[in-house]
Amino acid sequence: MLYGAVVAGSFRRYATYRVATAAGVVTNTAFGFVIAYTYLALWSQRPHLGGYDRAQALTFVWAGQALFALIAYGGLDELQDRIRSGDVAVDLYRPADLQLWWLATELGRAGLQLIGRGVVPMAVGALAFPLSLPGSPLTWGWFLLSVTLGVVVSFALRYLVALASFWLLDSSGLAMVSTLACMFFSGLVLPLRVFPGALADLAQLLPWAALLQVPADVLMGARTGGALLRGLAFQAAWAAALLALGRLVQSAATRKVVVQGG
Template identity: 65%
Template sequence: MVVGGGPGPGGVPPARARGVFTNTVFGFIMAYTYIALWDERPQLGGYDTSQALTYVWLGQALLMSSALMGGGFESELVERIRTGDIAVDLYRPVDLQLWWLAADLGRAAFHLLGRGVVPMFLGALAFDLAFPGSLWTWPAFLLSVFLGVVVSFAIRYLVAMSAFWLLDGAGAMRMAMLAGLFFSGMLLPLNLFPGLLGEVARALPWSSLLQVPADVFLGKHTGWGLTQAYVFQAGWALVLLAAGRLLQTAATRRVVVQGG
């Protein structure tokens, strides 16, 4: 949605320009924080300073695409559940889950290009980033991003479906947002988490949103390790999509029982 009228100079909507500016500012703040941290602890988490800085800007590039802070379809879907408009959606000749998945994939692609490329480019101008040495890494990275977006959708769809029972999904969405920020590695790479916490964090589905794609980009997953990373992401996607389908089926029965 464009706020404040039509497109600004050069045809760029003001809201998108503000989003790019915000991502870039936070990227610089986090980058200098990481520099201070890595100056004290070189090779922290298995990353050198250049890789750590690259991780920062990948986080900013994927922030909106992977909906690490929410802000995707879930607010609209929760509102439709709250108002009862969801009854109309459930009886349309299209699958509800696939409908929202298609829309969310389009949203993710738009944000990857509209809010991801520019901050990454500006970060590359200001810092020495570790870009892939092989061209094959780029499609491997994009496939990992795609799988991460599907996992993100599946999590947020589950949260939205909970509104059938909670009636107000605001609390669940906030909890999901906090979990996404922490367990995706947005605040700090999950490789830095100590002991059992790190093992659990890396095993949770949120790691598919940023940590796994970032490690693919940085060349941490190659060969059989890359296949394992894809299997991890695809496995969580299938499990969570199936759980969402089960909740959708239960919700459909609930609507029929209540509405007759």
């Protein structure tokens, strides 16, 4: 009940930023066209690059733009600020677990972003280009489950970065490095299957692959049957491992809370 209320409250909170949401839709749609035409040029030279045909490559582009705000490649800025200012001490006094509270907040935010900034770019992309979208409702259901797991993995990674603020005077540098790693190894720049040789194999084993590469493959039908179940298990395993690691770091960090500057 408590965390469900936090999810709903977070959804309503982010729903108030209508102008920012509209601006984000325009931005994601514009970047979608730029990247789509770049991919068309690339796939015209290599028609089956990474094992994708042209329609699948374009689907990957628009999936990336639809999920960009949902996945949140940045950090947990609000939590980092609260740790730096010492306001996190108030959070620790709440009758709620710190990690679950922020996870619920992120799920509410992600739900709003899926509707607010996810549907329109994908719809525009489907109207402008021949995309490889599923016709089965079951496949859409698997896609939404994969996206949800990706959001949890994204949160768990960013939560660890935010917790570093307990020890660092300024964790913005670490957050920037984390953002760049996330964008590169999630497949936002290029699908991980396009990477050369061992780098492609390694990248698809890292947790960032759970953010975009796996959900996009599920959406376009590149993962079915056993491959689909392995992809979902991969995401669930990283989510569980990173959340467990976050709980250990949280336990170590909150044994002694020191307010910077006082």
